[in-house]
Amino acid sequence: xxxxxxxxxxxxxxxxxxxxxxxxxxxxxxxxxxxxxxxxxxxxxxxxxxxxxxxxxxxxxxxxxxxxxxxxxxxxxxxxxxxxxxxxxxxxxxxxxxxxxxxxxxxxxxxxxxxxxxxxxxxxxxxxxxxxxxxxxxxxxxxxxxxxxxxxxxxxxxxxxxxxxxxxxxxxxxxxxxxxxxxxxxxxxxxxxxxxxxxxxxxxxxxxxxxxxxxxxxxxxxxxxxxxxxxxxxxxxxxxxxxxxxxxxxxxxxxxxxxxxxxxxxxxxxxxxxxxxxxxxxxxxxxxxxxxxxxxxxxxxxxxxxxxxxx
Amino acid sequence: xxxxxxxxxxxxxxxxxxxxxxxxxxxxxxxxxxxxxxxxxxxxxxxxxxxxxxxxxxxxxxxxxxxxxxxxxxxxxxxxxxxxxxxxxxxxxxxxxxxxxxxxxxxxxxxxxxxxxxxxxxxxxxxxxxxxxxxxxxxxxxxxxxxxxxxxxxxxxxxxxxxxxxxxxxxxxxxxxxxxxxxxxxxxxxxxxxxxxxxxxxxxxxxxxxxxxxxxxxxxxxxxxxxxxxxxxxxxxxxxxxxxxxxxxxxxxxxxxxxxxxxxxxxxxxxxxxxxxxxxxxxxxxxxxxxxxxxxxxxxxxxxxxxxxxxxx
Numbered sequence: 001x002x003x004x005x006x007x008x009x010x011x012x013x014x015x016x017x018x019x020x021x022x023x024x025x026x027x028x029x030x031x032x033x034x035x036x037x038x039x040x041x042x043x044x045x046x047x048x049x050x051x052x053x054x055x056x057x058x059x060x061x062x063x064x065x066x067x068x069x070x071x072x073x074x075x076x077x078x079x080x081x082x083x084x085x086x087x088x089x090x091x092x093x094x095x096x097x098x099x100x101x102x103x104x105x106x107x108x109x110x111x112x113x114x115x116x117x118x119x120x121x122x123x124x125x126x127x128x129x130x131x132x133x134x135x136x137x138x139x140x141x142x143x144x145x146x147x148x149x150x151x152x153x154x155x156x157x158x159x160x161x162x163x164x165x166x167x168x169x170x171x172x173x174x175x176x177x178x179x180x181x182x183x184x185x186x187x188x189x190x191x192x193x194x195x196x197x198x199x200x201x202x203x204x205x206x207x208x209x210x211x212x213x214x215x216x217x218x219x220x221x222x223x224x225x226x227x228x229x230x231x232x233x234x235x236x237x238x239x240x241x242x243x244x245x246x247x248x249x250x251x252x253x254x255x256x257x258x259x260x261x262x263x264x265x266x267x268x269x270x271x272x273x274x275x276x277x278x279x280x281x282x283x284x285x286x287x288x289x290x291x292x293x294x295x296x297x298x299x300x301x302x303x304x305x306x307x308x309x310x311x
Numbered sequence: 312x313x314x315x316x317x318x319x320x321x322x323x324x325x326x327x328x329x330x331x332x333x334x335x336x337x338x339x340x341x342x343x344x345x346x347x348x349x350x351x352x353x354x355x356x357x358x359x360x361x362x363x364x365x366x367x368x369x370x371x372x373x374x375x376x377x378x379x380x381x382x383x384x385x386x387x388x389x390x391x392x393x394x395x396x397x398x399x400x401x402x403x404x405x406x407x408x409x410x411x412x413x414x415x416x417x418x419x420x421x422x423x424x425x426x427x428x429x430x431x432x433x434x435x436x437x438x439x440x441x442x443x444x445x446x447x448x449x450x451x452x453x454x455x456x457x458x459x460x461x462x463x464x465x466x467x468x469x470x471x472x473x474x475x476x477x478x479x480x481x482x483x484x485x486x487x488x489x490x491x492x493x494x495x496x497x498x499x500x501x502x503x504x505x506x507x508x509x510x511x512x513x514x515x516x517x518x519x520x521x522x523x524x525x526x527x528x529x530x531x532x533x534x535x536x537x538x539x540x541x542x543x544x545x546x547x548x549x550x551x552x553x554x555x556x557x558x559x560x561x562x563x564x565x566x567x568x569x570x571x572x573x574x575x576x577x578x579x580x581x582x583x584x585x586x587x588x589x590x591x592x593x594x595x596x597x598x599x600x601x602x603x604x605x606x607x608x609x610x611x612x613x614x615x616x617x618x619x620x621x622x623x624x
Binding site: 101102107112113118120126244280 | 360363364365367411414415417418419421422423425426427429430433434437438500549550553556560590591592593594596597598600601604605608
């Protein structure tokens with residue numbers, strides 16, 4: 001065991017760092033998915049497409065910025081601007097034009113509507129950004145690499161993946177927890193999530209809160225994509241793999257859990273990156289294996305609460 | 312004339328029309344065979360929709376059967392043995408997966424199916440030594456009752472099998488939906504707890520429908536493999552699953568004829584449109600799906616019934 005560790009310890013350390021970085025990105029998407037589910041009671045299958053569009057937009061904006069000869073540090077605000085743009089433009093549009101119309105329909109139809117939207121957005125991406133891989137390297141190059149001491153060795157690791165990504169994810173987690181519990185807007189969202197009817201009777205404009213939350217959730221997905229854009233190259237299909245991966249996180253944690261989603265994202269992120277180093281073919285299977293194992297023991301997820309059944 | 316007799320007559324007329332088209336326009340034989348295969352698969356989606364559940368991953372069962380055919384055919388090319396074997400493989404996987412997913416409804420049911428199919432797709436793509444990755448596997452010419460058929464005779468044979476299976480499963484699903492088991496499916500949609508109070512185990516009702524849907528997807532997958540004689544991971548990709556859900560809603564969820572009507576219309580349109588609009592194909596499908604859900608919830612069959620009612624009124 002010790003001998004194996006000294007041979008492979010370095011790889012393992014690298015895997016852990018990698019896993020944490022990817023967990024950070026996936027957490028942003030999953031937490032947005034959770035928020036939207038809370039107020040709308042539907043799972044937005046197109047949420048993964050918002051991630052993809054956020055990533056592509058960030059790459060395009062950065063490229064335009066570099067071409068205009070602006071300083072490289074501006075690529076960081078660009079990531080946030082890209083996410084805000086996608087959220088503010090697509091969020092209200094999707095919620096008002098589509099989801100509001102099917103509010104009273106049966107759940108399976110609502111799910112199908114978001115699936116139809118997913119099909120549409122996947123092609124819109126291809127039409128705008130083409131099918132060739134697109135990358136966004138500027139933010140990563142700017143910060144360079146850091147030597148992480150690991151036992152006797154050092155691991156060179158990009159500062160972006162080491163500090164920026166996990167940092168922003170942590171900030172989101174703490175900020176969101178504070179926002180939901182301490183601010184009026186946050187509490188209103190919680191009220192609508194818990195009991196829409198009771199909230200409305202207290203004078204809360206549930207329709208407005210729903211739109212606001214949806215926009216916020218969409219922006220979080222887009223931010224997840226924008227933040228992930230420097231680490232990966234964007235190809236068609238990332239929307240599909242993101243929605244199933246973030247669903248795995250949400251299902252493992254339990255629907256509606258914010259802190260739980262962070263833990264589940266770390267579990268799944270680590271599981272996946274360790275699999276990459278040990279048995280690359282298994283990488284895709286690990287997240288779902290974790291999810292299925294958790295669901296077999298706790299069908300409502302690790303932190304989920306069981307809902308009372310309607311008779 | 313009673314409604315059910317009218318439906319059976321319409322079905323037989325439709326089948327006859329398909330044979331005539333396949334005979335008159337030879338190159339459409341291939342397209343219609345695939346349409347029949349998808350129609351059979353969509354019957355399974357209809358069963359699940361009856362219970363208020365939608366699976367975004369049923370293409371997995373199509374691919375399991377297709378790959379079973381591809382693996383076994385070099386050793387044993389007899390179609391009449393390949394078909395039950397491949398269908399059985401899909402059903403067996405469907406039973407195991409069903410035991411897990413029958414505990415979930417709506418969002419979880421749909422998404423778990425999607426997740427499993429994505430895993431299966433990735434494995435098909437990555438395990439190159441076994442599946443040849445995205446290159447796929449070419450099938451040798453299979454035999455019918457020991458005889459090697461070629462050209463049009465082979466196409467007719469596969470078309471015939473598809474038609475017989477389509478008629479058989481269409482009748483089976485009609486009987487199933489009218490039987491207590493099928494009625495209980497609708498009960499899952501309205502209020503599951505009431506079913507259980509009556510002593511009907513809702514989970515096993517759903518499991519039976521799920522296994523049957525996997526069986527039908529398996530038959531569909533076998534026909535697709537025999538027709539195109541080339542299997543690739545794309546068969547299991549989420550777009551293929553989305554296509555099945557699309558056809559079910561387009562034809563008219565809840566109608567057996569709708570599954571085949573939807574499949575034929577879909578495949579014919581695809582032949583003409585997909586070549587020119589390959590990059591925007593999902594976009595078009597998604598838009599039509601939205602329009603049908605929002606403005607014509609009964610699908611093609613619903614529209615036809617509406618026209619008939621208006622005429623008789």
